[in-house]
Amino acid sequence: MEQIVECVANFSEGRRTEVVGEFVAAISSTDGVAVLGRESDVDHNRSVVSFAGEPAAVVEAAFAGIRVAAALIDMGSHTGQHPRIGAADVVPFVPLHNVSMDDCVRLARELGARVGKELQIPVFLYGEAALRDKYRRLADIRRGGYERLRECIELSDERRPDFGPRFLGSAGACAIGARDILIAFNVYLSTDDVAVARRIARAVRESSGGLPHLMALGLLVKGSAQVSMNLSNYRITSIHHAVEAVRQEAHSLGVAVEGSELIGLTPKAALAATAASYVQIDNFSLDRVLEIQLARHFGLDVE
Amino acid sequence: MEQIVECVANFSEGRRTEVVGEFVAAISSTDGVAVLGRESDVDHNRSVVSFAGEPAAVVEAAFAGIRVAAALIDMGSHTGQHPRIGAADVVPFVPLHNVSMDDCVRLARELGARVGKELQIPVFLYGEAALRDKYRRLADIRRGGYERLRECIELSDERRPDFGPRFLGSAGACAIGARDILIAFNVYLSTDDVAVARRIARAVRESSGGLPHLMALGLLVKGSAQVSMNLSNYRITSIHHAVEAVRQEAHSLGVAVEGSELIGLTPKAALAATAASYVQIDNFSLDRVLEIQLARHFGLDVE
DSSP states (O other), rough: OOOEEEEEEESSSSSSSHHHHHHHHHHTTSEEEEEEEEEEEETTTTTEEEEEEEEEHHHHHHHHHHHHHHHHHHHGGGOOOOOOOOOEEEEEEEEEEEEEOHHHHHHHHHHHHHHHHHHHOEEEEEEETTTGGGGGHHHHHTTTTTHHHHHHHHGGGGGSBBBSSSOOOBBBBEEEEEEOOOOOHHHHOOOOOOOHHHHHHHHHHHHGGGTTTTTEEEEETTEEEEEEESOTTTTTSHHHHHHHHHHHHHHHTTTOOOEEEEEBBBOOHHHHHHHHHHHHHHTTTTTGGHHHHHHHHHHOOOO | OOEEEEEEESSOOOOHHHHHHHHHHHTTTTEEEEEEEEEEEEETEEEEHHHHHHHHHHHHHHHHHHHHHHHHHGGOOOOOOOSBBBBBEEEEEEEEEOOOHHHHHHHHHHHHHHHHHOOOOOEEEEEETTTGGGGSSSSHHHHHHHHHHHTTTTOOGGGGSBBBBSSSSBBOOOEEEEEOOOOOEEESSSOOOOHHHHHHHHHHSSSSSSSSEEEEEEEETEEEEEEEEEEOEEEEEEHHHHHHHHHHHHHHHHHEEEEEEEEEOOHHHHHHHHHHHHHTTTTOOOBBBHHHHHHHOOOOOOO
């Protein structure tokens, strides 16, 4: 039976469209891989490419994307709002269909070994693929960014990579991992005071006592304060929980939510639950979604 | 290529579970038909059964359901909040997959002729299947309910049925039609004053100057005032538009929305748009829904 794995590759380039075009083409031209979504952010100076297919094809496409990004992006001159350590900054595998998390861990380690050896890029394994507990969290790998990592990768045993050289070149390092589906979205506030966004991020994120499975950062993007969030388990903390928490904190600080944006793809269950919460639907279940019933009974996808 | 049509049959019985069980069984035991959803409401004294399959099978199942309901439900003793004219009250066909609206019109007229002749039940064709313009709207067929129709079906040329006898027996009459996908949902208010629900319904519905493609009634259900709504074109007026309009009217009358319920099935696009509106997502499109991308690229349904 067909296996489908997703890869959500984050690259440190969101401004030079010709460079973005090159690593996207490297991925999309790989046989058996479909690009499901892509977007570039000028302020973050960052692009996210979501692609999927059979495991071997997806690993091949990821390697091709990393190779091209490493050749075209110079981390020494990269600037942007988002924390990052390398040209191909973060490359997670996500199990979608007939693929286990263990399979994804294996793919991450296989790709990591190859990137370390063939491209001579330091690789940190993270998430479910981490070999060291303290590197499970991406934030711990990226702390201080490219600049800090360059200083201490040779000196500190703690910051030794899992694969590749103990030396940071212009392509920087790469975090490769395995994780479950994650929802990434950003909320814009009615202020340009980044301190407000940071304060809200601290209040809502799990690591400082907020909502479980919610990561949040305060940034300044497009001239507005932005709370940039990742939901690592939308079944527990979904979009509406996060937005309500941000709205409440924002309100108490005298600012408003002006809009939000999704990054990459979102499972329909999260959207449906969010809609149900908003409309206060008491009797909601996915059984009420027409297309889910049609797929179940007739194997049919009706858009 | 497979054709799939949906039928959403409304029956005037929501209290006697053994009777409901009988007409549901008549439908679900028809070869080639899948029941996608069903629900019964005690206050409305009404059940809705959604089923789908190949056109011929769905017509057969609809006929079987109408036959059983007509035999077991006595409209002379029926009471309930919802407007109704017969045991099998409303039976629309909805095109879902490789089926046109014209096909559904043809199915409705075919079933109508058969119900009129074989079951001797007066049939009014409505919606896209209507033969007379003034019967396109269900509300115009049901005005005054079973009781009023019984008085004037013989006398008034206006109320002559399209098929069947000009006489109302204990099974009443049946409105059979063709329509596009419709979203039915009810909003409960923090009051037991049905006049408030009626006032809100008048303010929000199209027929009295409210939102396009929105029908609304004020009812008293489960001891609460309820605004019962149908959205006949969710692409123009979706769930969130309707709920926001009701909330606003409710607020101006000093009452709140306490909850809501969906009846039958809802297309995922309506839920996704509602979620996007709630979270104020500026860059939303269905391309961002993971499962839609997987279906598009891999023909895969992942729940």
